[in-house]
Amino acid sequence: MIAMLIRRIIQAVVVMLVVAFISFSLFQFVGDPINNMVGQEASQQDREELRERLGLNDAIPIQFMRFVGNAVQGEFGISYRMARPVSDVIMERLPATLELAFVSGLFALTLGIGLGVYTALRRNGWLSNFIMSASLVGVSLPTFLIGILLIYVFAVELSWLPSFGRGETVRISDNWTTGFLTASGLQSLILPAITLGLFQLTLIMRLVRAEMLEVLRTDYIKFARARGLKQRSIHFHHALKNTMLPVITITGLQLGSIIAFAIITETVFQWPGVGLLFINAIRFVDIPFMSAYLLVIALIFVVINFIVDMLYFVVDPRLRVVKRSAGR
Amino acid sequence: MKRFIRSVSTGVAVTLMLSAAASAETLRWASAGDSLTFDPHSQNHGMTHAVAHQLYNPLVYLDMDSAMQPGLATEWGILDSDPNVWEFKLRQGVTFHNGAPFTAEDVVFSFQRAQHANSDMRTLISSIAEVTAVDNYTVHMRTNGPNPLLPNNLTNLFIMNKAWAEANNVTTPQDYSAGEENYAVRNVNGTGPFRLVSRDPDVRTEMVRNEDYWGRDMFPMGITRIVHTPIQSAATRAAALLSGEIDFLQDVPVQDITRLNNAANIRVATGPENRTIFFGMDQGRDELRTSNVKGANPFADKRVRQAMNMAINRQAIQQVVMRGQSTPAGMIAPSFVNGYTTELDTVPATNVQQARALLAEAGYPNGFQVTLTCTNDRYTNDEALCQAVTGMLGQIGIAVRLDARANSIHFAELQQGVLDFYLLGWSVPTLDSHYVFDFLVETKTENTGAWNFTGFSNAEFDRLSRSLPTQTDLNARNDAIARAWEIMQDEVVYLPVHHQVLNWAMRTNINFDVQSQNQPMLKYLSYN
Numbered sequence: 031m032i033a034m035l036i037r038r039i040i041q042a043v044v045v046m047l048v049v050a051f052i053s054f055s056l057f058q059f060v061g062d063p064i065n066n067m068v069g070q071e072a073s074q075q076d077r078e079e080l081r082e083r084l085g086l087n088d089a090i091p092i093q094f095m096r097f098v099g100n101a102v103q104g105e106f107g108i109s110y111r112m113a114r115p116v117s118d119v120i121m122e123r124l125p126a127t128l129e130l131a132f133v134s135g136l137f138a139l140t141l142g143i144g145l146g147v148y149t150a151l152r153r154n155g156w157l158s159n160f161i162m163s164a165s166l167v168g169v170s171l172p173t174f175l176i177g178i179l180l181i182y183v184f185a186v187e188l189s190w191l192p193s194f195g196r197g198e199t200v201r202i203s204d205n206w207t208t209g210f211l212t213a214s215g216l217q218s219l220i221l222p223a224i225t226l227g228l229f230q231l232t233l234i235m236r237l238v239r240a241e242m243l244e245v246l247r248t249d250y251i252k253f254a255r256a257r258g259l260k261q262r263s264i265h266f267h268h269a270l271k272n273t274m275l276p277v278i279t280i281t282g283l284q285l286g287s288i289i290a291f292a293i294i295t296e297t298v299f300q301w302p303g304v305g306l307l308f309i310n311a312i313r314f315v316d317i318p319f320m321s322a323y324l325l326v327i328a329l330i331f332v333v334i335n336f337i338v339d340m341l342y343f344v345v346d347p348r349l350r351v352v353k354r355s356a357g358r
Numbered sequence: 359m360k361r362f363i364r365s366v367s368t369g370v371a372v373t374l375m376l377s378a379a380a381s382a383e384t385l386r387w388a389s390a391g392d393s394l395t396f397d398p399h400s401q402n403h404g405m406t407h408a409v410a411h412q413l414y415n416p417l418v419y420l421d422m423d424s425a426m427q428p429g430l431a432t433e434w435g436i437l438d439s440d441p442n443v444w445e446f447k448l449r450q451g452v453t454f455h456n457g458a459p460f461t462a463e464d465v466v467f468s469f470q471r472a473q474h475a476n477s478d479m480r481t482l483i484s485s486i487a488e489v490t491a492v493d494n495y496t497v498h499m500r501t502n503g504p505n506p507l508l509p510n511n512l513t514n515l516f517i518m519n520k521a522w523a524e525a526n527n528v529t530t531p532q533d534y535s536a537g538e539e540n541y542a543v544r545n546v547n548g549t550g551p552f553r554l555v556s557r558d559p560d561v562r563t564e565m566v567r568n569e570d571y572w573g574r575d576m577f578p579m580g581i582t583r584i585v586h587t588p589i590q591s592a593a594t595r596a597a598a599l600l601s602g603e604i605d606f607l608q609d610v611p612v613q614d615i616t617r618l619n620n621a622a623n624i625r626v627a628t629g630p631e632n633r634t635i636f637f638g639m640d641q642g643r644d645e646l647r648t649s650n651v652k653g654a655n656p657f658a659d660k661r662v663r664q665a666m667n668m669a670i671n672r673q674a675i676q677q678v679v680m681r682g683q684s685t686p687a688g689m690i691a692p693s694f695v696n697g698y699t700t701e702l703d704t705v706p707a708t709n710v711q712q713a714r715a716l717l718a719e720a721g722y723p724n725g726f727q728v729t730l731t732c733t734n735d736r737y738t739n740d741e742a743l744c745q746a747v748t749g750m751l752g753q754i755g756i757a758v759r760l761d762a763r764a765n766s767i768h769f770a771e772l773q774q775g776v777l778d779f780y781l782l783g784w785s786v787p788t789l790d791s792h793y794v795f796d797f798l799v800e801t802k803t804e805n806t807g808a809w810n811f812t813g814f815s816n817a818e819f820d821r822l823s824r825s826l827p828t829q830t831d832l833n834a835r836n837d838a839i840a841r842a843w844e845i846m847q848d849e850v851v852y853l854p855v856h857h858q859v860l861n862w863a864m865r866t867n868i869n870f871d872v873q874s875q876n877q878p879m880l881k882y883l884s885y886n
Contacts, residue, residue: 061766069402071481114539185601193597300589302561315766
């Protein structure tokens with residue numbers, strides 16, 4: 031167990047280093063930040079001096095080593111665009127992204143499980159069929175289009191909900207501002223959360239439905255029916271329990287992508303989270319911010335994967351046996 | 359669709375409604391980008407200045423018609439006794455937002471601050487040797503040699519309060535490149551028509567009317583409160599205006615203009631923008647990098663440049679690519695720049711036959727290949743414009759390979775001087791032709807021709823252009839400008855395409871018009 035843990039951690043570190051290196055090499059192709067930082071009147075000499083000061087003239091491996099060395103200490107350098115430490119900026123904007131991700135995750139999970147169970151139980155009902163067809167729309171429409179459609183209907187045509195921003199926020203700690211405590215903050219969350227969660231919702235719904243149908247065909251459900259248990263008890267107690275295992279796994283893994291995919295939703299709704307900052311950073315060639323963001327996202331994925339792996343290990347005794355024999 | 363939604367929506371609980379239109383005096387202002395910093399001397403950046411103009415004042419500024427107006431200075435002129443000295447008489451009785459009186463000391467301090475190495479504004483005032491306070495309300499600026507156009511460089515040079523800067527340890531500008539954040543980045547003590555209430559970078563900036571403003575009774579000053587929000591996504595910007603969450607919108611998406619104009623309570627104001635779009639060709643090299651012609655440079659032959667100039671159908675570009683939102687251009691300066699004439703700005707007639715003949719005459723009967731590099735995220739419809747021009751040049755046999763990319767890459771390569779054929783846009787902040795000559799046309803040296811990547815070098819032109827900064831006889835100066843433009847046109851140094859057009863959209867109850875510098879001076883805004 032301990033050996034396996036250590037092996038996993040080493041793997042995680044390697045993944046992080048690879049991500050850092052790849053993202054860093056990519057920055058050779060994003061252009062030159064200098065022009066965004068000085069006016070058109072700046073002389074060639076000014077530009078050169080600035081490049082020298084930012085260390086952009088050093089060899090790539092040297093720049094990379096410097097970056098990793100700082101990153102290990104939690105230092106990501108200074109954002110070129112905002113002229114502030116990157117770590118500060120990320121900490122300031124992360125709450126907005128996390129709140130949005132949390133709400134869309136909750137929305138996807140509750141509705142996804144509910145609709146999944148319903149469509150499994152009423153397999154041939156007209157409503158089930160309608161939900162299944164509608165879910166195809168959710169899967170196939172690109173995020174930005176969903177966002178714009180929602181804005182068009184609920185903000186422009188109906189004037190029910192705001193089309194951009196977070197509304198009024200309340201500061202609860204030094205860098206955590208929340209939109210949960212005001213009416214406008216909650217209203218502002220609705221459209222982006224739906225936009226971000228729609229794909230996950232359809233995914234979870236179809237997964238739950240398939241699993242549920244699978245479980246309902248098993249012997250123990252037949253026995254339960256034969257024993258004369260109530261339908262409700264069978265569906266929601268015996269069947270749903272076994273349906274949930276793979277769903278929990280998938281949800282865990284999807285959590286990472288919700289945070290990562292927030293970029294598009296945040297851009298459409300001008301949601302002041304890290305995703306929007308990342309887009310701005312790309313436009314501005316804000317290399318310190320871009321590398322830090324990619325690292326943070328990679329870290330989130332690695333940690334989630336790690337936890338899911340560990341959970342499997344704990345939950346499913348069979349894995350340990352298989353792993354051991356495979357290890358020889 | 360619309361009708362269906364409307365019919366469903368009637369009878370919905372009112373609690374869901376957005377807050378009804380805010381009180382008539384709050385202006386909710388949106389634009390694509392945000393101010394980078396409130397430190398007034400750190401960055402020379404359009405949106406940063408646009409926001410700063412509401413909070414700070416320069417000595418002189420350009421009003422909504424781009425005419426120079428007295429700001430914190432009431433009179434200015436060159437001393438009769440010394441042509442190297444500009445005298446500025448300052449406005450009396452002005453106070454900063456914190457109540458401190460405004461005096462000559464603040465001007466001297468602000469100019470010294472703007473000349474600091476950290477300041478992006480220092481190039482604009484590099485001709486100033488020293489600034490001295492003669493008395494509390496008179497300032498002398500000594501320039502290195504006569505500089506008849508000095509005030510043109512000062513329209514975005516804001517005046518700070520010396521005592522406040524010293525108290526808050528911001529006597530030098532924010533060092534943007536070192537990532538320094540000082541007190542002045544988020545806090546303001548200016549003399550401007552609005553005071554800062556709160557600042558959340560990239561999210562929201564709130565200001566209130568300054569009741570002690572020196573121009574409180576001179577200007578409409580109809581707004582009591584401003585909330586500025588950047589909204590990057592073009593579709594969302596337009597939607598926010600349509601849904602009533604925004605009252606005033608800069609950076610109106612071209613594709614939404616008709617729709618916004620058709621909306622009941624929105625109008626779109628249109629005016630010329632201080633930006634001309636053109637193509638540059640590397641004429642100085644022996645051989646192009648991306649052409650199949652070896653041992654010669656087609657662009658070095660004037661006939662080729664003339665042929666290309668004739669091949670570009672600017673009317674078609676205006677109608678099809680720009681949806682009418684541009685003005686075809688014959689020169690790289692908009693109409694309000696000193697030196698502009700309608701004659702110079704006349705667009706060359708499109709003539710494919712003649713262009714082909716010229717190419718054949720120059721020795722390229724079958725045309726040649728070349729790569730055109732363009733931005734795809736900098737100017738209005740830049741990539742589509744380049745695609746159109748690629749087709750037009752194809753008609754006369756020039757096979758253009760189009761390479762469109764992000765502006766950060768484009769400008770970096772352009773600065774390295776490695777592009778054969780490129781797109782560029784230029785604005786003239788000083789409103790004088792010399793700015794165009796100095797940067798785009800003069801022979802490239804250490805201090806001149808900073809953006810001249812054409813290899814063009816002409817002794818007569820350089821002589822004319824270099825006489826301009828110190829020429830105090832305005833008639834002689836204007837003659838030199840006219841002659842310089844003639845040379846530039848005759849040599850077809852660049853291929854001008856069009857002047858961009860600015861669109862601002864707003865509620866119909868707002869009285870406001872477009873300002874060509876894309877800097878809304880909101881003290882001029884009034885409500886019907």
